[in-house]
Amino acid sequence: MKNLKILFVLLVTVTHLYAQSSITIGRGSSISIGSGSVVAAGYRDGTLNNNGAFNSRAITFDPVATAATAFGPTSFNANWNASAGATGYKLDVSADPNFGSFIAGYNNLDVGNVTSFNVNSGLSSGSTYYYRLRAYDIDGITGYSNVISLVMPPPSPVATEATNKTEVSFSANWNSSAGSNGYKFDVSTDLNFGAGTYVAGFQNKDVGNVTTYSVVGLTGGTTYYYRIRSYNSSGESANSGTITILTIPVPPNATAASSLAQTSFVAEWGTVTSATGYRLDVSTSATFAAGNFVTGYEDIDVGNVLSYTVNTNLSAGITYYYRVRAYNATGTSGNSNAINLITIPPNPVSIAATNFSTSSFDANWNASTGATKYYVDVSTDAAFAAGTFVTGFENLDAGNVITYTINTNLSAGTTYYYRVRAANVSGTSGNSAVITAMTLSTAPVATAASPITQTSFSANWNVSVGAEKYYLDVATDNTFSSYVAGYQNKDVGAVTTYSVNTNLSAGTTYYYRARAFNVSGNSSNSNVISLVTVPPNPISAAGTNVTGTSFDANWNAAASATGYSLDVSTDNAFGAGAFLAGFENKDVGNVVTFSLSGLSENTNYYYRVRAYNVSGTSGNSGVITVLTAPTIPVANAATAITPNSFDANWNASVGAAKYYLDVATDNGFTSYVVGYQSKDVGNVTTYNINGLTAGTNYYYRVRANNAGGT
Numbered sequence: 001m002k003n004l005k006i007l008f009v010l011l012v013t014v015t016h017l018y019a020q021s022s023i024t025i026g027r028g029s030s031i032s033i034g035s036g037s038v039v040a041a042g043y044r045d046g047t048l049n050n051n052g053a054f055n056s057r058a059i060t061f062d063p064v065a066t067a068a069t070a071f072g073p074t075s076f077n078a079n080w081n082a083s084a085g086a087t088g089y090k091l092d093v094s095a096d097p098n099f100g101s102f103i104a105g106y107n108n109l110d111v112g113n114v115t116s117f118n119v120n121s122g123l124s125s126g127s128t129y130y131y132r133l134r135a136y137d138i139d140g141i142t143g144y145s146n147v148i149s150l151v152m153p154p155p156s157p158v159a160t161e162a163t164n165k166t167e168v169s170f171s172a173n174w175n176s177s178a179g180s181n182g183y184k185f186d187v188s189t190d191l192n193f194g195a196g197t198y199v200a201g202f203q204n205k206d207v208g209n210v211t212t213y214s215v216v217g218l219t220g221g222t223t224y225y226y227r228i229r230s231y232n233s234s235g236e237s238a239n240s241g242t243i244t245i246l247t248i249p250v251p252p253n254a255t256a257a258s259s260l261a262q263t264s265f266v267a268e269w270g271t272v273t274s275a276t277g278y279r280l281d282v283s284t285s286a287t288f289a290a291g292n293f294v295t296g297y298e299d300i301d302v303g304n305v306l307s308y309t310v311n312t313n314l315s316a317g318i319t320y321y322y323r324v325r326a327y328n329a330t331g332t333s334g335n336s337n338a339i340n341l342i343t344i345p346p347n348p349v350s351i352a353a354t355n356f357s358t359s360s361f362d363a364n365w366n367a368s369t370g371a372t373k374y375y376v377d378v379s380t381d382a383a384f385a386a387g388t389f390v391t392g393f394e395n396l397d398a399g400n401v402i403t404y405t406i407n408t409n410l411s412a413g414t415t416y417y418y419r420v421r422a423a424n425v426s427g428t429s430g431n432s433a434v435i436t437a438m439t440l441s442t443a444p445v446a447t448a449a450s451p452i453t454q455t456s457f458s459a460n461w462n463v464s465v466g467a468e469k470y471y472l473d474v475a476t477d478n479t480f481s482s483y484v485a486g487y488q489n490k491d492v493g494a495v496t497t498y499s500v501n502t503n504l505s506a507g508t509t510y511y512y513r514a515r516a517f518n519v520s521g522n523s524s525n526s527n528v529i530s531l532v533t534v535p536p537n538p539i540s541a542a543g544t545n546v547t548g549t550s551f552d553a554n555w556n557a558a559a560s561a562t563g564y565s566l567d568v569s570t571d572n573a574f575g576a577g578a579f580l581a582g583f584e585n586k587d588v589g590n591v592v593t594f595s596l597s598g599l600s601e602n603t604n605y606y607y608r609v610r611a612y613n614v615s616g617t618s619g620n621s622g623v624i625t626v627l628t629a630p631t632i633p634v635a636n637a638a639t640a641i642t643p644n645s646f647d648a649n650w651n652a653s654v655g656a657a658k659y660y661l662d663v664a665t666d667n668g669f670t671s672y673v674v675g676y677q678s679k680d681v682g683n684v685t686t687y688n689i690n691g692l693t694a695g696t697n698y699y700y701r702v703r704a705n706n707a708g709g710t
Contacts, residue, residue: 059085063133065145071153071234075120078131080145086135088113093131097149103129125155125237126179126230154180154230159240163212165330167220167248173212174240177230182209184229184236191225191242199224220250221274221328249275249326254336257322260426262344264311267322269336275326277304282322286338294320316346317370317424345371345422347429353418353437356520360407361416361437367402368422368429374398375421375428378406382417382434390416406437413441413466413518441467441516444496446526452615454506454534460497461526464516469494471515471522478511478528487512506536506618507559507611535561535611537619543626544593546709548601551626553594558611558618563590565610565617572606572623580605602630602655602706627708630656635702639686643694649686653704658683660703660710667699676700 063083070077078091092099093106103122111117123129129152133145154177164171172185185205190197199218207213218224224247228240253270267280280300285292295313302308314320320343324336345368355362363376377384378393391409398404398420410416415438422429441464449457459472473480474487485503492498492514504510509532516523538561541554553566566586571578580596588594599605605628609621633656636649648661662669663676673692681687692698703710 059083059135059137059140059142062142063089063135063145065131065133065148068131068148068150068234069116070118071150072120073125073153073155073237074123075118076123076129076150076152076234077116077118078133078148079116080133082115083135083142085137086113086142087137088135089115090134090136090141091117091119091131092133092144093119093129095127095129097130097147099130099132099147106131123152124178125152126177126232127152128179151179151232151234153235154178154232154237156237157183157211157228157230157240159226159228159243162226162243162245164214165245165248167250167333168218169214169216170218170224170245170247171212171214172226172228172243174228176211177237179232180209180230180237181232182230183207183211184231185213185226186228186239187215187224187226189222189224191244193225193227193242202226218247220247220333221272221326222247223274246274246328246330248331249273249328249333251334252278252324252326252336254322254324254339257339257341258307259309260341260344262316262346262429263314264309265314265320265341265343265426266307266309267324267339268307269324271306272326272333274328275304275333276328277326278302278306278308279325279327279332280308280310280322281324281335282310282320284318284320286321286340288321288323288338297322314343315369316343316429317368317422318343319370342370342424342426344427345369345424345429348374348420348422348432350418350420350432350435353435353520354403355405356437356440357407358412358440358442358523359410360405361410361439361520362403362405363418363420363435363437364403365420365432370424371400371422371429372424373400373422374402374404375423376404376406376418377420377431378416378418380414380416382436384417384419384434393418410439411465412439413464413516414439415466438466438518438520440520441465441518441523443524444470444514444516444526446512446514446529449512449529449531452531452533454536454618455504456499456501457504457510457531457533457615458497458499459512459514459529461514463496464523466518467494467516467523468518469516470496470498471517472498472500472512473514473525474500474510474512476508476510478530480511480513484510489515491517504533505559506533507561507613508533509560532560532613532615534616535559535613535618538564538609538611538621540607540609540621540624543605543607543624545595546626546629548629548631549599550595550597551599551605551628551709553596553607553609553624553626555592555609555621557592560613561590561611561618562613563611564588564592565612566594566607567609567620568596568605568607570603570605572625574606574608574623583607585610599628601628602708603628604708627655627706629709630654630704630706633659633685633702633704635700638700640688644692645688645690646692646698647686647688648700648702650702652685655706656683656704657706658704659685659687660705661687661689661700662702663689663698663700665696665698669699669701673698678703680705 064081066079068076091109093103135142157174160173162170187199187202188197230237249272255268257265259266282294282297326333349366353361378390381388420432444461447460474484514526535558538558539556543551545552568580568583569578611618630653634651638646640647663673
């Protein structure tokens with residue numbers, strides 16, 4: 001048997017038509033017996049000659065199809081191994097593994113004597129196809145090759161709009177491609193995907209068999225481009241369409257506010273790449289908590305600017321916070337850093353000065369919200385004209401206080417003006433209202449009282465600069481714990497002398513002091529002036545020790561008297577020429593009795609007294625009348641002497657109204673007869689003494705008596 005090749009064991013039994021014997025031959029051959037032909041296994045025919053020789057044709061076996069190659073979107077190369085002796089091949093291509101239908105043009109297509117053929121019509125990307133072949137020569141055609149299955153490269157994906165866009169990421173999206181096993185992804189900053197413009201890690205990135213992919217690590221506000229290719233075992237598609245995406249801008253960098261005022265400020269921030277506008281929040285809360293936004297400034301679109309004047313619904317001296325967000329067509333960035341600021345404080349409300357002295361006062365004002373310090377001006381001019389500021393008090397930084405003592409370079413009793421400005425880190429407010437303050441007047445200088453009487457005096461003092469009026473105290477002690485009724489802090493008006501004429505007593509020491517008053521208050525007390533009122537009129541008392549030629553003038557002491565003046569006259573009207581020589585306004589010193597002598601017996605004298613002290617002399621006392629005693633009687637010898645009686649006799653004394661008789665048993669008159677010591681015997685000149693003892697010596701004497709004395 002010529003060119004017989006046994007490829008694998010497939011036994012075929014042929015029964016000889018005549019001898020009924022069997023021959024086993026290898027697959028791929030055929031035999032003929034006699035003049036008939038038998039096809040072995042349906043592959044080839046041949047003849048067996050009379051000599052029993054088997055003649056095989058040139059094609060010894062069916063083609064062996066190999067894997068397809070050179071895939072295009074809608075084409076591939078079908079491949080097979082050459083079959084010996086073949087002069088051509090017939091190709092079938094089908095979408096059915098059983099070849100129940102064929103791709104148009106590919107049913108038993110004679111492709112010539114080649115071992116590869118480009119199938120390029122009627123195909124769809126991503127679809128599965130099957131192909132098989134038969135070899136032929138002049139004598140006939142083989143059976144079918146093995147069947148090769150293949151899947152076409154997938155179609156280009158349809159890229160769709162990106163989603164989930166942020167400042168640094170987005171989700172790329174595309175539709176599923178039929179037959180795709182996965183996708184490759186490019187992201188670039190260049191529409192043409194030029195070299196060097198790919199985002200790191202995103203050039204031909206195999207993202208697996210997904211239809212969305214998150215791209216991270218990007219730059220905010222930047223334009224990116226992406227495209228996709230699908231792939232499977234046969235290859236990858238062409239690029240999808242290109243999708244353009246702009247990332248959300250990065251948050252702006254908010255900078256310090258400018259142009260701060262009491263009710264406005266300018267919010268500032270830096271430019272942000274790709275931003276087409278900005279949104280602004282202003283709040284009183286550092287966390288921008290709900291309910292704390294300034295009205296009209298929650299997510300306000302301020303346009304494509306880098307500063308914005310916030311000038312409504314703000315209050316002076318309040319801390320505010322602002323933040324900004326940039327936006328573009330894609331969306332809005334996160335918040336910027338927050339900037340805090342405080343508006344300029346409101347103008348302080350100045351209030352009345354306090355704690356005045358002659359050279360100082362306390363300037364006062366109410367606290368201004370948000371103020372950290374205050375500036376004070378003090379001037380002698382209500383308009384605060386240049387050159388009128390008190391030295392050291394022009395824009396004085398008083399610190400964070402609401403009262404400040406102005407205590408240098410001031411004069412007593414002078415009108416000053418002050419105003420205040422509040423300040424904080426943002427600036428200084430306008431001026432407060434102007435307050436007028438007048439320093440206290442200096443204490444008056446009290447001078448000696450004049451004139452002084454028994455129940456009055458005039459208090460005197462010098463003028464105090466700036467005084468509107470004066471207050472007077474009068475007391476009976478120098479510590480002023482016992483005021484004269486009606487004279488404690490008595491408003492005496494704008495005078496420098498005042499008559500104190502009520503509730504005083506003669507001969508009493510008083511003390512007075514004055515205070516100057518102006519709108520700011522009272523000065524300190526003046527020096528204290530003491531004075532004593534003129535003594536009261538003495539109370540004269542009856543004369544004593546009256547004799548015929550003398551008597552003692554008497555009077556009661558007058559309060560505060562330092563001496564007395566005595567008048568003695570023989571005229572109760574003290575008419576001129578009737579004064580006893582030397583006793584007209586005689587200064588008898590500080591005594592309450594004075595002895596007069598050298599007088600005439602049995603004469604009426606009149607005396608009166610005046611008390612005096614440093615302040616003056618009182619009025620006259622009452623008048624006292626003194627009658628000097630009569631002349632001494634001249635006793636005469638006793639008569640009508642009996643054993644137990646006698647008559648005592650004497651001459652009459654001029655002016656005598658009666659007589660007093662003494663009788664004793666001794667001439668020293670130490671042993672008086674009972675009943676006869678200074679016995680009033682009436683106005684007689686003889687008197688009978690009886691009841692005596694006979695033979696006894698007796699002694700008698702007489703004294704004349706009148707109204708003045710004895």
